[in-house]
Amino acid sequence: MAEKLLEINNLHVEYKTDEAVVYAVNGLDLTVNRGETIGLVGETGAGKTTTALSIMRLLPERIGYIKDGSIKLENKDIIRATEADMRLIRGESVSMIFQDPMTSLNPILTVGEQISEVLELHKKNMSKAEKSKRVDEILELVGLPALRKKDYPHQFSGGMKQRVVIAIALACEPKLLLADEPTTALDVTxxxxxxEMMKDLKEKINTAMILITHDLGIVAQTCDRVAIMYAGEIIEIGTAEDIFEGKDHHPYTVGLFGSIPDMKKTSKRLSPIEGLMPDPTNLPDGCKFHDRCPKCMEICKTKNPDVFLEGMHSIKCHLYSLN
Structure with missing residues (x-):
């Protein structure tokens, strides 16, 4: 039986401003097993990055708040951990690859110094020579020559910077890696x-991964399970086979797949999902997707749907929970 690494239950996250309260994550449940890769998919504003920042306890100060729920990493309560505890957890037990490699690195420190900083925080027993050797190893591991550790970020291309960011995240071989759209700023090649490099590294050190992305093609190639997120909720989750080949899906999932061009068919236009994400400061009653859903029923407008579960595949939709 798979061993649970991360357990998130009924997570609620809000951003409070002078103008309004943004309900970013609303009752999210998610479990990640050791060595497993989960794809977190959804439109911009669905709450994917907020979920990752909550796991890292890096929500903006005085604005972002975890209002309810629990986050447990190896049975450690992340929400109630002190900031001193979190500094020990970040980098060693859980690491994050942020969206933009261009702004993730310090421009006045060499890349070697930035990788070494993680080791200085978490591997205090390592000698200076051992840390230098580890920096060389991790750079080679991500496909960069060890000699380049003395270079500064501006001397690297976008793809190379992303490799450095990944090197920093993996320096202490964390048990969980949060990859927030790690390829968005890169060209296709x-x-x-x-x-491919992230997949190889995950297999070498058995790191679990939450991959946040808009690209269903990337999810199909790399993920064991897939969670579809909408308006701060996971509305469908299952194995990659369930999501890509199963017969039952949430209407939103159907819409996501319908907006992808089919290479086998000729069509003049894509088929986007009608409408926009709901205003997170004023979420609708009932199912959050009902005003965009082609299969909306009266009950969808007033009652939040229960979860329909079949094996490892769950769908939060009245179409299935009422049957």
Whole structure:
């Protein structure tokens, strides 16, 4: 039986401003097993990055709040951990690859110094020579020559910077890696190389991964399970086979697949999902997707649907929960 690494239950996250309260994550449940890769998919504003920042406890100060729920990493309560505890957890037990490699690195420190900083925080027993050797190893592991550790970020291309960011994230061989759209800023060729590298590294050190992305093609190639997120909720989750080949799906999932061009068919236009994401400061009653759903029923407008579960595949939709 798979061993649970991360358990998130009924997570609610809000951003409070002078103008309004943004309900970013609304009752999210998610479990990640050791060595497993989960794809977190959804439109911009669905709450994917907020979920990752909540796991890292990096929500903006005085604005972002975890209002309810629990996050447990190896049975450690992340929400109630002190900031001193979190500094020990970040980088060693869980690491994050942020969206934009261009802004993730310090421009006045060499890349070697930035990788070494992680080791200084978490591997205090290592000598200076051992840390230098580890920096060389991790750079080679992500496909960069060890000699380049003395270079500064501006001397690297976008793809190389992303490799450095990944090197920093993997320096202490964390048990969980949060990859927030790690290939968005890269061209297609470099995207493929970075994804293949991440897949190889995950297999070498048995790191579990939450991959946040808009690209269902990337999900199909790399993920064991897939979670579809909408308006701060996971509305469908299952194995990659369930999501890509199963017969039952949430209407939103159907819409996501319908907006992808089919290489086998000729069509003049794509088929986007009608409408926009709901205003997170004023979420609708009932199912959050009902005003965009082609199969909307009266009950969808007033009652939040229960979860329909079949094996490892669950769908939060009245179409299935009422049957």
């Amino acid at each position: 470099i995207q493929a190389q970075v994804l």
